[in-house]
Amino acid sequence: MLNELDERIVHALAEDARRSFADIGQLVGLSAPAVKRRVDRLRATGAITGFTVRVDPAALGWRTEGFVEIYCRSQTSPDAIRQGLERYPEIASASTVTGEADALVQIFAADMRHFEQVLEKIAGESFVERTKSVLVLSPLLRRYTSGAPS
Known part of the structure; x- marks a missing residue:
């Protein structure tokens, strides 16, 4: 189960997977390295399964x-x-x-x-x-x- 901060990070990535860690950090109140550590942990635990592009x-x-x-x-x-x-x-x-x-x-x-x-x-x-x-x-x-x- 994700905590509120992780949910906000996942939401930001789902809107735009190319968004920088610094940009996400500004949105959620963390440094870019802290966001990267959380994203790496979310990937390692399987909460984030990958990044993709949406094509019409x-x-x-x-x-x-x-x-x-x-x-x-x-x-x-x-x-x-x-x-x-x-x-x-x-x-x-x-x-x-x-x-x-x-x-x-x-x-x-x-x-x-x-x-x-x-x-x-x-x-x-x-x-x-x-x-x-x-x-x-x-x-x-x-x-x-x-x-x-x-």
């Missing part, structure tokens, strides 16, 4: 977004679902969920035909009984930060 999928030509509910055949394990889906580069995220569906998958595709092709392939997986999909018209809110805002 449309910039890569992926302009169609949708969500697919997956209804699996009985006795399908979450690991089997993950293994069956991990080979699709179009899948941005996949999670097991509560409710009637067994999993929810977020897909980015170049266009409607591409989305349909991916959906057909997923529906053809041996563990899939049926799917239900919805397309995103306009993303209203996307949050990429972690922790409570300071």
